[in-house]
Amino acid sequence: MHAAVIGLGTHLPPRLVTNGELAARFDTSDEWITSRTGIRTRHWAEPGTATGDLATEAGLRALKSAGLAPGDIDVVVLATTTPDHPCPATAPDVASRLGLGPVPAYDIAAVCSGFLYALAIGQAQIAAQQAGTVLVIGAETYSTILNPDDRTTSVIFGDGAGAVVLAAREDTDRPGALLGTHLGSDGAHKDLIRIPAGGSRYPTTAYTPEADRYFTMEGPKVFRQAVVRMGESATTLLHRIGWVAEKVDHLVGHQANARILTALAGQLDIPVERTVVNIDRVGNTSAASVPLALAHAARQGRLTPGDRILMTAFGGGLTWGSAALTWPDITPL
Structure with missing residues (x-):
């Protein structure tokens, strides 16, 4: 069996942080930030909003994009550097909140490569016929781990989540493979x-x-x-x-x-x-x-x-x- 992408969902927290806001905090300028990073705006979660919240919303939208019900998902793989807690993993809670039932759900930590690591794991689960569908999520609240006094990192990172649904297919000729x-x-x-x-x-x-x-x-x-x-x-x-x-x-x-x-x-x-x-x-x-x-x-x-x-x-x-x-x-x- 081969894996194919059949759905995609994303979620960004509503708070938009502009270069102007950060320039005032760090005594820099929009031009300095843009010229060195290419970034003009980023989204930061409000206090009390966690990675699991963003992941759940992106996962829900991915399911809708794929036209699937919660009971159709066999495995959840969540890539994140900013889990809700050091222990336990965030993925089981996300699976529960999505109503997926007692499916396997686990986090992986590969920082910015995490989504592609999770995608490879999902593909392998399908190839081994351990799953027919896999919900793969990448979600972060980097604003919670940034040093508020460090200009070099605070201007770069944003919060958000994206998720895809992988499904088993017998061939790779169809779009989505x-x-x-x-x-x-x-x-x-x-x-x-x-x-x-x-x-x-x-x-x-x-x-x-x-x-x-x-x-x-x-x-x-x-x-x-x-x-x-x-x-x-x-x-x-x-x-x-x-x-x-x-x-x-x-x-x-x-x-x-x-x-x-x-x-x-x-x-x-x-x-x-x-x-x-x-x-x-x-x-x-x-x-x-x-x-x-x-x-x-x-x-x-x-x-x-x-x-x-x-x-x-x-x-x-x-x-x-x-x-x-x-x-x-x-x-x-």
Whole structure:
């Protein structure tokens, strides 16, 4: 059996945070933020709104997009860096709130690569005939882990959720087919993207410096790693499935930085106008980035059933991954 995308749903919290709002806080300017990141606005959850809330709404919309009832889902895989609690996982609660019944539901943590990792897991569950349908969600509330005094991270990240429904198909000829995935990691560079405190390596105590409780990133080093790793992963996948770069209709890269997306397109020799970009509107939404970008392009009317879509992402760990599919005949909700 093969996996196919049959539904897509997204959700952004209503609070819109502009560059102007952040410029006033950090004594910077809209031009400084835009020129370095490509971001103009991002959405942040209101206090009391958690990742599970965003994931539940995106999951509900994905089910409606697919035309499925809650009882039709066999497995839930939730990718997130910002779970509702360190323990338990957020996915079982999301499954319960969606009314899915006692289905397997679990979180995975691969930071910004998380959605593609979850997609690969969903594909494998279907290929092994362990599931006929899988709800794959990427959801984040990064605003809850950002240092409010750190300009370099606070202007970049946004909150949001995106979800797809995968279903078993006997062939890959129909639009929506997930044709392949490629994943990788390099823990030798784990310190480039991290939250120092809060785990078993460095438990949080009353004496933990406040800055160590927040997300940190070494931007220039991450930039270089991201372009190289995503490029290598995407190229490996193209060879694996027999695609050539010039036949890719749309490149959907992780929305980390507008300059990374441009550099990635150049490295892959894909015309930059085929790159999907929505970072200007939502910022870096980590595990939610790729499905939000897909939905954005679909709503713009850019995606036609059968179009060849190449997705790739890079995140902390370090982790990276790519996936390829032909665009399905669906309406994102």
